[in-house]
Amino acid sequence: MKIISSIEDMKNEMREFRCQNKTKGFVPTMGYLHEGHLSLVRECVKKSDYSVVSIFVNPAQFGPGEDFEDYPRDFQRDSEILRNEGVDCLFYPSNEEMYPQGYKTYVQVYDLKNKLCGRSRPHHFTGVCTVVLKLFHIVNPHQAFFGQKDFQQAVILKRMIRDLNLDVNLRVLPIVREEGGLAVSSRNTYLTPEQRKAALRLYQSLQEAQRMVDQGERKSQNIIQIMKKNIESEPEAQIDYIKIVDTENLDPLSELNQDALVALAVFIGKVRLIDNTIIKPEG
Amino acid sequence: MKIISSIEDMKNEMREFRCQNKTKGFVPTMGYLHEGHLSLVRECVKKSDYSVVSIFVNPAQFGPGEDFEDYPRDFQRDSEILRNEGVDCLFYPSNEEMYPQGYKTYVQVYDLKNKLCGRSRPHHFTGVCTVVLKLFHIVNPHQAFFGQKDFQQAVILKRMIRDLNLDVNLRVLPIVREEGGLAVSSRNTYLTPEQRKAALRLYQSLQEAQRMVDQGERKSQNIIQIMKKNIESEPEAQIDYIKIVDTENLDPLSELNQDALVALAVFIGKVRLIDNTIIKPEG
Numbered sequence: 001m002k003i004i005s006s007i008e009d010m011k012n013e014m015r016e017f018r019c020q021n022k023t024k025g026f027v028p029t030m031g032y033l034h035e036g037h038l039s040l041v042r043e044c045v046k047k048s049d050y051s052v053v054s055i056f057v058n059p060a061q062f063g064p065g066e067d068f069e070d071y072p073r074d075f076q077r078d079s080e081i082l083r084n085e086g087v088d089c090l091f092y093p094s095n096e097e098m099y100p101q102g103y104k105t106y107v108q109v110y111d112l113k114n115k116l117c118g119r120s121r122p123h124h125f126t127g128v129c130t131v132v133l134k135l136f137h138i139v140n141p142h143q144a145f146f147g148q149k150d151f152q153q154a155v156i157l158k159r160m161i162r163d164l165n166l167d168v169n170l171r172v173l174p175i176v177r178e179e180g181g182l183a184v185s186s187r188n189t190y191l192t193p194e195q196r197k198a199a200l201r202l203y204q205s206l207q208e209a210q211r212m213v214d215q216g217e218r219k220s221q222n223i224i225q226i227m228k229k230n231i232e233s234e235p236e237a238q239i240d241y242i243k244i245v246d247t248e249n250l251d252p253l254s255e256l257n258q259d260a261l262v263a264l265a266v267f268i269g270k271v272r273l274i275d276n277t278i279i280k281p282e283g
Numbered sequence: 284m285k286i287i288s289s290i291e292d293m294k295n296e297m298r299e300f301r302c303q304n305k306t307k308g309f310v311p312t313m314g315y316l317h318e319g320h321l322s323l324v325r326e327c328v329k330k331s332d333y334s335v336v337s338i339f340v341n342p343a344q345f346g347p348g349e350d351f352e353d354y355p356r357d358f359q360r361d362s363e364i365l366r367n368e369g370v371d372c373l374f375y376p377s378n379e380e381m382y383p384q385g386y387k388t389y390v391q392v393y394d395l396k397n398k399l400c401g402r403s404r405p406h407h408f409t410g411v412c413t414v415v416l417k418l419f420h421i422v423n424p425h426q427a428f429f430g431q432k433d434f435q436q437a438v439i440l441k442r443m444i445r446d447l448n449l450d451v452n453l454r455v456l457p458i459v460r461e462e463g464g465l466a467v468s469s470r471n472t473y474l475t476p477e478q479r480k481a482a483l484r485l486y487q488s489l490q491e492a493q494r495m496v497d498q499g500e501r502k503s504q505n506i507i508q509i510m511k512k513n514i515e516s517e518p519e520a521q522i523d524y525i526k527i528v529d530t531e532n533l534d535p536l537s538e539l540n541q542d543a544l545v546a547l548a549v550f551i552g553k554v555r556l557i558d559n560t561i562i563k564p565e566g
Contacts, residue, residue: 007448019302102532104393105412105446112387129388137448163388165290165420249385 001083003090007098007138010091014052014140022049026141028132031055032072032186033081036176040145043173045086052139053082054091056098060106061127072189091139098134106130109156109163115250116152116263117274120240128153129160136168143169147176149183151261151276155250175275177203183275190271198236199268202275205230205242209262213279218256220244231266240265240272247278256281284366286373290381290421293374297335297423305332309424311415314338315355315469316364319459323428326456328369335422336365337374339381343389344410355472374422381417389413392439392446398533399435399546400557403523411436412443419451426452430459432466434544434559438533458558460486466558473554481519482551485558488513488525492545496562501539503527514549523548523555530561539564 004010017024025048027040045051055078062068075092082090106126112118113125136144146154154172161168176184181203182196191199205227212223224242231237242264244253253260256279263276287293300307308331310323328334338361345351358375365373389409395401396408419427429437437455444451459467464486465479474482488510495506507525514520525547527536536543539562546559 011448011450102442103446104395105390105443106393107388107390110387110389134446134448137450159385160388163386163417165294165417167294167420 001079001087001090003079003092005092005094005097007093010093010138013089014138017050017140023142024048024050024052024140026135026139026144027051027053028135028144029053029055030057030071030186031078032074032189033078034176034184034186034188036147036149036184038081038085039173039176040147041082041085041087043171044143044145048143050089051087052089052091052141053087054093054135054139056091056093056131056135058098058127058131059095060099060130061124063121063123066121067187067190072186091135098131107133107160107164109159112152112156112159112250116241116243116245117265118152120265125153125156129156132157133160133164133166136166141168143171145171145173148172148276148278149175149185149274151263151278152250155248175277181207183273185273187271187273191268195236195268195271198234199266199271199273201231201234201237202264202266202273205264206262206275206277209244210277210279213256213281218281220252220254220256220260223256223262227262227264231264236268238267240267284362284370284373286362286375288375288377288380290376293376293421296372297421300333300423306425307331307333307335307423309418309422309427310334310336311418311427312336312338313340313354313469314361315357315472316361317459317467317469317471319430319432319467321364321368322456322459323430324365324368324370326454327426327428331426333371334369335372335374335424336370337376337418337422339374339376339414339418341381341410341414342378343382343413344407346404346406349404350470350473355469374418381414390416390443390447392442395435395439395442395533399524399526399528400548401435403548408436408439412439415440416443416447416449419449424451426454428454428456430457431455431559431561432458432468432557434546435533438531458560464490466556468556470554470556474551478519478551478554481517482549482556484514484517484520485547485549485556488547489545489558489560492527493560493562496539496564501564503535503537503539503543506539506545510545510547514547519551521550523550 025044027044057071107129108126180200182199209223227242245261247261259280265274308327310327312320340354390412391409463483465482492506510525528544530544542563548557
């Protein structure tokens with residue numbers, strides 16, 4: 001596995017693959033790899049002739065007071081994992097390489113960026129779109145792999161790709177869960193054993209939503225109320241949002257008569273966790 | 284010359300050239316071609332193995348109340364001109380093709396977009412950056428040609444190219460002037476013969492600035508004052524701005540001890556005209 005940290009070197013490396021009839025797959029990450037990332041990496045390696053993973057903790061997608069400084073990092077471990085998975089190239093740029101002095105350009109997907117997580121993280125998706133567009137220009141992949149856990153991110157990036165006429169096929173893979181159902185996340189390392197137990201409420205409430213729909217409930221308001229109750233009975237938990245929305249434009253749905261995204265963000269102590277599920281009501 | 288109006292067709296056409304060892308040149312225009320455009324087109328044809336021109340009156344770069352509807356258009360004449368110049372491919376998309384329903388993505392180069400022309404046209408450069416980025420993704424050129432008349436546009440696009448890690452060499456060619464010195468512009472067609480005479484004041488005042496610097500004047504304030512007087516003595520003219528700024532960050536310079544951009548925007552009747560010159564003080 002090649003490890004490259006300069007953009008120029010990366011572009012030169014990537015150029016060779018443009019003109020051969022080979023598919024290039026890409027998994028952008030912020031490192032501290034877990035089973036969620038690995039499900040993306042494995043699919044990428046399997047479905048591409050050449051696979052690229054990036055590790056870059058992107059400062060532009062963290063707000064003031066968020067955990068940019070504390071975000072967990074372990075490059076040695078990450079690079080060994082990726083080597084063992086058969087990844088061909090690891091891109092590992094510095095902040096100065098990605099955002100040199102005088103950097104001024106940002107990409108925004110209007111209105112989608114302000115919904116769900118965008119309400120409490122107003123600059124987050126601008127940072128995500130900007131860094132992903134830069135990485136796409138540098139890596140020039142045919143396909144890129146993202147996790148369903150960041151569902152809003154995937155919706156926004158798909159819109160960006162379409163709007164800006166990029167040639168990248170964005171693939172979204174299912175959420176990977178620990179035993180008990182907690183969605184795996186680099187931020188789970190922040191949790192105490194007790195908080196980790198409290199965090200199970202996120203998935204439990206999503207299961208509850210699915211059960212209610214299976215039993216015929218269609219009113220979003222009723223489903224959200226039960227989910228809320230379930231989570232609020234846990235003293236460590238504080239709800240940021242629980243929403244039931246359209247899977248494409250992320251607008252709230254008052255009734256579940258179509259495929260719907262049930263999404264939530266909950267603080268467990270100081271740790272903000274997200275989770276979601278897509279519910280396809282029958283009949 | 285091929286004429287293509289679908290993005291998909293254009294991308295397929297362009298793909299063939301990626302992998303041959305040939306340079307592709309690109310001139311994006313809003314049509315109604317004049318000698319200014321033609322200087323870009325000729326350089327592009329001369330310096331590229333394959334030359335692409337686009338004609339698209341980009342609604343996103345016009346503000347409310349500006350001249351999007353009235354902007355002059357003559358596709359028959361334009362396409363004949365380009366054919367005669369030896370252009371290989373003309374891209375001529377519709378608004379719906381470029382901004383389909385649900386379009387949401389915009390690119391901005393912060394702070395540069397609010398200077399000079401950005402003060403009276405707050406969304407203009409967002410529209411320019413967005414359409415140029417889309418066109419770059421569609422055409423995928425090695426080099427693109429722009430005119431110095433839109434100096435701020437060139438500065439902003441260069442910044443965008445660098446920031447977003449694009450592989451396009453942006454070439455800026457000198458302003459083409461009519462006899463008497465008026466910078467050629469599609470908007471000159473709006474002028475009455477009398478207004479056209481009044482419009483000569485723009486270039487005359489730039490020449491005056493150059494003369495003052497040649498004679499040793501270095502204070503921007505003094506130069507701007509004389510330029511202002513020169514233009515204001517013409518009753519048809521109303522100044523939007525006259526500025527002397529750094530050629531890269533567009534910040535005002537109080538003294539001309541380095542290369543400086545002298546730029547101005549002036550309304551002649553209802554027609555807003557821009558012009559500029561770069562002054563390199565000696566010693």
